[in-house]
Amino acid sequence: MLRSSPALQNTLKSTPPENVAMKKATLIGISVSTMFYMSCGLVGYAAFGNHAPGNFLTGFGFYEPFWLVDIANVCIIVHLVGAYQVFCQPIFGFVESWSSKRWPQSGFIAREYPIAMPFGGTFNSNLFRFVWRTAYVIFTTIIAMLLPFFNDFLGLLGASAFWPLTVYFPVEMYISQAKIRKFSSTWIWLQLLSLSCLIISLVAAAGSIQGLIKAVQTYEPFQSIS
Template sequence: MVVFGIVQIFLSQLPNFHKLWWLSIVAAVMSLVYSFIAVGLSTASIISGNTGKTSITGTEVGVDVDSSQKVWKAFQALGDIAFAYSYSMILIEIQDTLRSPPAENKVMKKASFMGVSTTTVFYVLCGCLGYAAFGNRAPGNLLTGFGFYEPYWLIDIANVCIVVHLVGAYQVFSQPIYAAVEKLIAERCPNNKMLTYEHRVTSNGHLACSVNMFRLIWRTIFVVISTLLAILMPFFNDVLAFLGAVGFWPLTVYFPIMMYISQKNIARFTPKWMLLQSISFLCFLVSLAAACASIEGVIESLHHYTPFQTRS
């Protein structure tokens, strides 16, 4: 994780989101590779008959979990599912990198349809086949379930792909944060040279990059803090569910619905307005339940936690 943080310190010096197109492509390819491997290994396990106990209702109360754990884990799963919608946070950033013609919104509609369709297929396959392969003992990270079986090299390839994918994902989600903070500070301190001066660094007269002192210092601090928090709180599924729950309702449901109502001039208390608001309220309850469950999961994990030693 320390090495991961060091890599992110260097990548974070890329000045803006526009420079990340190559990293996004690499990350996307990596996600396809490890998803194919997970689906393939799950299918092979099902065909071999080496599967876990499955049921329509999932884990059994009194056997696998108690009643309260059943409820909390179900809500936490909603948070993990909600995290799949996190792409909505960066849609505007992606659209901002497109050139016209054709119109950016038309390109984004096609890209969103292709992206959502592809991820839906893989989520469904990994979820269904993974459960069919491992049953009620399915691990939080599907690939760890194959860790003690051949072929070891295939598992290693999948894990490498996950790491590379997360390297790209970190930047895709961090760059908009960097841009927002730097824009805000630049507006408040427009005459500060530390914020605007770009020092050009070259190597052998060929490889060149621009270094800004403020960007170097604050982005490095950001990465160091996030890496330290990740090491201190190695509760991957719980934290993932919390992030998914927190971002799902406001960014994926509430704001888009309110913008749609405003754009279409939908009158208050009309059937369409009531339907949209009901959907928003239902999704709010889902986010609230998932957030509570993820916090409960972290609290439960802390009972068996040793700083800098416990691993997820």
């Protein structure tokens, strides 16, 4: 058995490098997301024009089949909970790190309380972390409830972040890494791609702002209008 072990190891397929695996995963993820978003956007606009509802499942006034709506709501919850953690953890880490450096002797901030978890070992809890994160979640939830025009607000945020984060910086980093010469054919095509996406972002932002202005005219706190 020991003699055959090296031979078996030589026949095992080695795992691909991290950059290759991430490139493949990113390509698949972006392709699937683009397919779904473009399908909803193009088909919805072709069928309903400007009257296309923000929520395709319930925006038409009926909730059948109910199981499909329930599955979609569960998927939205899973998606938003994960996205909320991704965006909030850097804020949590920054505030907690700054507070611990600013008040290192404070027991409220620095002291850890070990809590025994059944079948899970010991979990360290911090009173400041508990209070600060709870207050942050409550505050952001109230702000979200005060803004009933969710679709237009989300569209404005997406349009503002799309071009610089998704197009401009990746394109410029690729040009710098690959040492692409200015005014070469590849450089020109990349700049045209970046310019086209910038125009799309500006148009999307203008449409979202117009929707926000229209929604504010009939604004009622804690009421869903989109």
